Amino acid sequence: MIQQFDKRNKDIKVWINGELLQRDEAKVSVFDSVVQGGDAVWEGLRVYDRKIFCFDEHLNRLMESAKSMDFENIPTLEYIKDAIFSTLKANGMKDDTHIRLTLTRGKKITSGMNPQLNQFGCTLIVLVTSNIRRNSPLCLDSKIHHANLINNILAKIEANHAGVDDAVMLDLDGFVAETNATNIFMIKNGTVYTPFPKACLPGITRDLIIEICNNNDMKILEKDISLTELYNADEVFTTGTMGELARVVEIDKRKIENKGGVLVQLQSLFRKLTETEGEGLTF
Numbered sequence: 001m002i003q004q005f006d007k008r009n010k011d012i013k014v015w016i017n018g019e020l021l022q023r024d025e026a027k028v029s030v031f032d033s034v035v036q037g038g039d040a041v042w043e044g045l046r047v048y049d050r051k052i053f054c055f056d057e058h059l060n061r062l063m064e065s066a067k068s069m070d071f072e073n074i075p076t077l078e079y080i081k082d083a084i085f086s087t088l089k090a091n092g093m094k095d096d097t098h099i100r101l102t103l104t105r106g107k108k109i110t111s112g113m114n115p116q117l118n119q120f121g122c123t124l125i126v127l128v129t130s131n132i133r134r135n136s137p138l139c140l141d142s143k144i145h146h147a148n149l150i151n152n153i154l155a156k157i158e159a160n161h162a163g164v165d166d167a168v169m170l171d172l173d174g175f176v177a178e179t180n181a182t183n184i185f186m187i188k189n190g191t192v193y194t195p196f197p198k199a200c201l202p203g204i205t206r207d208l209i210i211e212i213c214n215n216n217d218m219k220i221l222e223k224d225i226s227l228t229e230l231y232n233a234d235e236v237f238t239t240g241t242m243g244e245l246a247r248v249v250e251i252d253k254r255k256i257e258n259k260g261g262v263l264v265q266l267q268s269l270f271r272k273l274t275e276t277e278g279e280g281l282t283f
Ligand SMILES: Cc1ncc(COP(=O)(O)O)c(C=O)c1O
Pocket: 044, 152, 178, 179, 180, 181, 182, 183, 201, 202, 203, 204, 205, 206, 239, 240, 241, 242
């Protein structure tokens, strides 16, 4: 399903390096590393009922990703938190909100791949709105939540051409990694399975599902999952901050039977968390 323009975002303000700008004015330099090489890290966060869900987890991953990418002058946590709160406040957004947080290596003194050309510090952007292999750690560690998403975008284009919602991406050994935008889980005979986080992002929602299973006596295992296993699962679902837990009904024209009811149980446990957990808004 393609997302539609949300009229509430018509006059949205975007925070860029200390300034809150109208959406049409919110721009980064063509010399910014994100334009030059997708050289940025990012998070998508959600606000449910005046609380930012998994706030610390998202900010920790952003900081760890930036450190792994060897960014210099990374803004402090307090600075980033303040930027997010200011943006939400300026937009009067307290509920049902998606936040797009991007930290780039910053502006380069000239075009080029070398990070040493970045001499202006990081650029922090906060937005408030909406059969390509997944990289192996040999190429690019999927634990970095970097903004260089070309292989995921190519996979999504394949999905578009196939007239389906998203693409399952495999790792270099042919095992399931994740989809182009979400983590993936399957359920077979009451056990929940998800791929090892070798070639997938260790998603925050993925971690929550593992935690929910462990806390509720539901059997969960990380393992190498083949496409055949996925086709023959009782239930398959994806996870992500944006789409939460979404049921998969068909993969490569094989219908997923969706029997067992484990996903419904997980969705209801997840909903309880979003209702009670999160960092309260300060305005
Ligand atoms: C490639 C990819 N996989 C999975 C996810 C889901 O991660 P999370 O649950 O932390 O939103 C994302 C979200 O940004 C993603 O980009």
